[in-house]
Amino acid sequence: MRRFVIFLLTAALLLTCGCAGPAGDGEDWEDDLIVVGVSQVGAESDWRVANSESIKAVFTEENGYRLLFEDAKQQQENQISAIRKFIQQKVDYIILMPISETGWDSVLQEARDAGIPVILVDRMIETEDDSLYTAHIGSDFREEAEMAVSWMEETYGTEPVNIIHLQGTLGSTAQIGRTAGLEDAVARHSNWTILTQLDGDFTQAKAYEVMCQYLAQERGVDIQVVYCENDNEAYGAIEALEEYGYTCGPEGVSVISFDATRTCLTLCLEQKIALAVECNPLLGELAEETIQTLEAGDTPEKHTYVEESCFTWQELTQEQIEARPY
Numbered sequence: 001m002r003r004f005v006i007f008l009l010t011a012a013l014l015l016t017c018g019c020a021g022p023a024g025d026g027e028d029w030e031d032d033l034i035v036v037g038v039s040q041v042g043a044e045s046d047w048r049v050a051n052s053e054s055i056k057a058v059f060t061e062e063n064g065y066r067l068l069f070e071d072a073k074q075q076q077e078n079q080i081s082a083i084r085k086f087i088q089q090k091v092d093y094i095i096l097m098p099i100s101e102t103g104w105d106s107v108l109q110e111a112r113d114a115g116i117p118v119i120l121v122d123r124m125i126e127t128e129d130d131s132l133y134t135a136h137i138g139s140d141f142r143e144e145a146e147m148a149v150s151w152m153e154e155t156y157g158t159e160p161v162n163i164i165h166l167q168g169t170l171g172s173t174a175q176i177g178r179t180a181g182l183e184d185a186v187a188r189h190s191n192w193t194i195l196t197q198l199d200g201d202f203t204q205a206k207a208y209e210v211m212c213q214y215l216a217q218e219r220g221v222d223i224q225v226v227y228c229e230n231d232n233e234a235y236g237a238i239e240a241l242e243e244y245g246y247t248c249g250p251e252g253v254s255v256i257s258f259d260a261t262r263t264c265l266t267l268c269l270e271q272k273i274a275l276a277v278e279c280n281p282l283l284g285e286l287a288e289e290t291i292q293t294l295e296a297g298d299t300p301e302k303h304t305y306v307e308e309s310c311f312t313w314q315e316l317t318q319e320q321i322e323a324r325p326y
């Protein structure tokens with residue numbers, strides 16, 4: 001009887017303080033660490049891997065964090081499930097790298113109802129209610145496209161330019177910005193033609209597959225530029241172009257790539273990639289600063305865009321490549 005009474009008193013105490021509930025009732029975090037749930041898109045590209053590593057490098061126990069990291073394997077429904085799980089686990093913050101811009105309102109409303117700030121990293125979301133996220137840190141993808149467009153204008157002038165456009169994951173901010181920049185420029189330049197738009201899904205394998213299909217159908221088509229919306233697509237495109245007898249380089253097809261990871265820069269120095277537009281994946285520290293701002297009770301910037309530049313083989317050096325952390 002005495003044991004039973006102690007059991008009842010303990011259970012009542014636990015219920016009152018709201019901790020150590022059963023599964024689904026929130027985790028019992030027995031330390032002072034700040035709990036951060038991260039929903040990452042996947043591992044589709046070298047950029048993405050570098051981005052995940054930069055997050056994992058800062059949200060460590062030594063720095064005062066417990067990191068719950070979920071890889072969504074390129075599926076939005078997995079990201080939505082991860083966010084719901086983080087809410088159940090009563091995390092302190094959610095970091096979301098949204099795969100696409102739309103479809104987030106309900107789940108972010110749930111996070112807000114639970115009082116959990118959501119920080120968007122990398123891409124943006126489309127919503128009428130921008131209070132659904134606390135801050136956004138990422139790239140200005142449209143500005144990246146403008147760098148590519150300026151290079152094409154300087155390189156080709158009034159000559160005819162036939163372009164193959166390899167798009168990234170349709171509906172993602174990176175695809176939307178990079179596509180809009182190119183399409184607007186094509187509308188302004190009567191000498192520029194988009195021969196085809198292919199969905200490369202930001203992966204090497206898909207880019208190679210769709211490029212091979214196109215080149216097999218349109219044997220010997222005249223191509224000046226292949227505009228690849230990320231590095232991995234550029235690798236797949238180069239492989240396909242070379243298999244179909246094209247030369248990538250100053251005397252042949254100009255391959256334009258976005259990200260500018262080390263492998264891409266090496267290909268640029270070898271002149272196979274004509275232009276590498278930088279997209280900085282090292283966003284972990286900025287995400288951590290945002291959380292520290294919130295911890296201090298201050299309001300972080302709503303949007304932070306990282307500075308980026310671009311590289312051509314004429315100016316690139318081996319030292320720059322070696323200094324590249326990703």
Ligand code: AHR
Pocket residue numbers: 044045046047048122123174202229230231232258259279
């Ligand atoms: O959103 C950033 C883009 O997503 C990068 O350019 C690409 O490599 C990644 O998969």
